[in-house]
Amino acid sequence: MDDIVKLKPARTVAHTRPSREEAEAAVKTLIAWAGDDPEREGLLDTPHRVVKAYEELFGGYGERAGETLSRVFNEVEGYSDIVVVRDIPFYSHCEHHIAPFFGKAHIAYYPRGGAVGLSKLARIVEIFARRLQTQEAMTAQIVNAIEKGLRPRGVAVMIEAEHTCMAMRGVKKQGSSTVTTQFTGQFRESSEEQTRFFNLLRSAR
């Protein structure tokens, strides 16, 4: 339980983290609110499991994107052209309904003097996905983390996602996907660079 107390929120907000027992009691309340009996056999351990799952699903609050990008490899034989990592799968939760949204993130950057391990970019996506999010904010946070960590000549991020809060409730639009993009540096300045990015995402797989 000690490790939970150490977790820090993404933004420094003055709030006290509830105890595990309080969190489990809250889940029990929601089960009863949904209309079921939290004391029936199949649901007895559910509050415990949900709170445990939350530790993993929202584990991004305890991690720093800056640390992930701190190791830059300079031995790239002078490579300075575009680096694209596409189809990075992610699962996140919308901050309005705590309903899952999931999809793929695509990241490109123009290195300046060094490259980062490709798995680190996937890790950055994971850190921000495992928080309560909006797709727009998550897109911007990924861009900003790469900007800060790598100081590249430009970053492009595109996220395509399906939001279950839209598919399962409210307007009940299934199969629709939401696309967000954000560009910095060379990508922002040149529409040709943006086109190149989109073409590389579409090219043969």
Ligand SMILES: [Zn+2]
């Ligand atoms: Zn939502």
